[in-house]
Amino acid sequence: MDKKYLLLLAQKFPTIDSAASEIVNLSAIRSMPKGTEYFFSDIHGEYEAFLHMLKSASGMIKNKIDLTLGKAVSSAEREALAYLIYYPDKQLKRLRDKNGLSDEWRRLTIYRLILVCEAVSAKYTRSRVRKSIPKDMVYILDELLNVTDDVVKEYYYDEIITTILDTGIADRFIKSLCELIQSLAIDKLHIIGDIYDRGPRADIIMDELMKMHDVDIQWGNHDISWMGAASGNLALIANVIRISMRYNNFDVLEDGYGLNLRALAVFAGETYKNDECEIFMPQTLDDNIYDPVDAKLVAKMHKAITVIQLKLEGQLIRRHPEWKLSHRDLFSKVDFANGTITIDGQTHKLLDGNFPTVDPVDPLALTEGENELMTILANSFMHSDRLNTHMRFLYSKGSMYKTINGNLLFHGCIPLDENGKLLSLSIAGEQYSGKAMLDKLDEIANKAYFLQPCEEKSNCADHLWYLWSGARSPLYGKDKMAFFERYFLEDKKLHKENYNAYYHFSEKPEICGKILEMFGLDPQRGHIINGHVPVKIKNGESPVKADGRLFVIDGGISKAYQKATGIAGYTLIYDSHSLNLAEHKPFIAGESEHTPEIHMVERLDRRANISDTDKGRELLLQINDLRDLLDAYRSGDIKEGYKVF
Known part of the structure; x- marks a missing residue:
């Protein structure tokens, strides 16, 4: 030494x-036993459903209540106790309004909460538990949770609870117990990508993640789009706004991040004032609370930013011939005089042929007004303190992949060719594939945001656009993003986006084994955990693949996917005894019957201790x-x- x-x-x-x-x-x-790890994926801004999953530990708190109190307490009372733990302020107010907060109820509730808290804290050190307790409650709760003499315990509990009631702090004490149970139920949180887009308030999700004591994030393609926008890439700034227009999500942009869209509204209203913009009407899955905007104006704004994005993406493709994406620069191939485009020898009529800002001689050139608008929007992104706070957190806690406790976590795929061999990506004249590709792209992503303005920073930010939608992007994993086709062409065959061969080959245990080995993990005991591709359980699909070597946990927490999947998301739960999948029901605010179905998918040979984890190996060193x-x-x-x- x-x-x-x-x-x-x-x-x-x-x-x-x-x-x-x-x-x-x-x-x-x-x-000590290892803590419980929770794996979430593809949250897509659905903050209410996600926060409920966190507060309930995806149903595991209800399981603890049932195990601890099941023989002595009715099912209805256990359900009520669970909902109190999830939403203490709301439930205490409801009971107070109904004159239901008697001292008898408080005494019984405190006693039951202490028993549940003992159960969820059993695998932690006293130090770890104390750190989770509000400072003014540390002594009382520490004493209550560590009485070991059963003979003394009942008398001791009764004396302390009586004192709590006499001093008038019972309701605050109940709230502290509920929050402590929530905090201890989840030891480690893994987010397998796509926090952003589609749902109403990804910013609220980010605020909640920043409160967690141990969280990591594996970037998804929607996250990387926001990261690229915050890095100054104009195509991704347009992309972020376009998707928000498509789903009528003004709250996240204006109330969440203070991004001023007035310039876009004025530009769109003037440029498309006589255009109904019918194909650009928003898909309203959630109403805006703070920033309601007329749907017809949203459609005009949506069209304006879409046209700008198509131009910017075409420019970007031309800047990077090494990506071999010239065939995807469809906007410059439009016959604007006739409102048609020819693809693979077949001519198609555009669903919308009104492009007042397009010069047919140079269709990718932005007009003076579009350039001015993008300058205003880019400045708004660059100067949003809250957005940049969230992006820095996304960078500090995030990466392209993570290996932890024998498992490999990444959002999308390891790009493979039709023979199951690694596909390479050209970066600065060198070819990268597999783990080396992900490591290099991780480096590029960080440079895109943290470098001072220079050519290298701009080039790295361009690569974030490729990660968003490129054919060999490990975050996107499809042969094309049919952005243009889905907006402007009626032929559904042209809308099809084919998944990378990884999604076929990864269902084979031997391929998963090779990928695990590539990342230094045990091919027989390790698991790959992905999101990105919604599992359509109503079509008989399973999230468990490759004989248990692969878990795909995108089950459709986003409302946009729930008709296709038949459920509302998965949580993978890895405790000291087993691996479990929680299958969630659609979230309905104000209802308590949200306990998911939990299925054990793998039982460990023996109870896992911290010594069996990466943390345990660090402690041994x-x-x-x-x-x-x-x-x-x-x-x-x-x-x-x-x-x-």
Whole structure:
């Protein structure tokens, strides 16, 4: 062991006793059961449903209540207790308004909450639990949760609960217990991509994620679009706004991030004032609360930004011939005089042929008004403090993939060809595939945002657009994004986007094994966990594939997908005993019957302790370092009480 490192370690543990005590502490932590990991994917701005999943720990809190109180408490009372834990403020107010908050109810509720809290906190150290308790409640709750003598416990509980009632803090104490149970139910949270777009308030989801004590994010293509917009890429700024127009999501842009769309509204109203813009009418899945906008004006804004995006994407494709996407620059191939386009020898009539801002000689050129508009919009994105706070969090907690506790997490795919071989992507004249591709793209994504303005930053931001929609993008995973075709062409065959061969080959256990090995994981015991592709359970599809080596957990939390999937999302739950899938029902605000169906998909050979996890291996390295420090103290190589002056 390097003596310089040991001298640094000695600053924190200056005596034999302090080093030995830490060894005992870390060894004790390693012997505890592993915490419960939760995996969510494709949240798509559906903040109410997602927050309910967090508050309920995807039904696991209700399971704990049933296990703890099932024999003594009725089903209706257990359901009511669960809903109180999820929404303490709302339930306490409801009961207060109905004069239902008697001291008898409070006493019984506190007692039941303590029992549930004991159950969810059992696998944590006292230190970890104390950190989750509000400061003014630490002493009381710490005492209540750590009474070990069953004979004393009942009397002790009764005395403390009586004092809580006498001092008038019972309701606040109940709320603290509920929030503590919520906090302890989820030890580690993994988000497998696509927080943004379609749903109404991705910003509220980001606020909630920032409160979590341990969260990581594997970027999805919709996240990367927002990251690229925040990095200044004009095509992605247009894309983010277009998708929000399509789903009438003004609240996230204007109320959530303070992005001023007035310039777009004025430009669209003047440019398309005599245009009904029928094919651009928004798909309203959620009403705007703070920024209601007339649907006809939204349609004009939608069309204006769509045309600008098509021009910007065409320019971008021409800037990067190495992507080989010239065939996707369809807008420049339009016969604007006749309102048609010829694709693969067949001529198609456009559903909308009115393009007052297009010069047929140079169709990709922005007009002076469009250039001015994009400058205003780009400045709004660059100067939104809240947006950039969220983007920095997305970068700090996010990556293209993550390996943790034997599992490989990524949003989309590992691009493969039709023979199941790795597809490569050309970046700066070099070819990258597999893990090396994801590592390189991770580096590029960070440079796109964090570099000071320069040519390299701009080039990296262009690559984020490719990640959004490119044929070899591991986040997109389809042969094309039929953006133009879906808007302007009636022929449904042209709308089809074919998935990368990964989605076929990954259902084979041997292919999953090879991918796991590529990332240094055990091909027999590891799992790949993906999102991106909605699992259509009503068509008989299963989220568990490749003999249990692959989990696809996009079940359609987004309202836009629920008709196709038949459910409302999955949560994968990995506790110390097993892997479980929670299958969610569509969320209806104000109703409590949202407990999902939970299916065990894999039981562990034995209960997993922290020593079996990546964290446990990190702790073992720390223990070994401390043992080396002890040896140095005992040999006299380092003196106790060592300090740097």
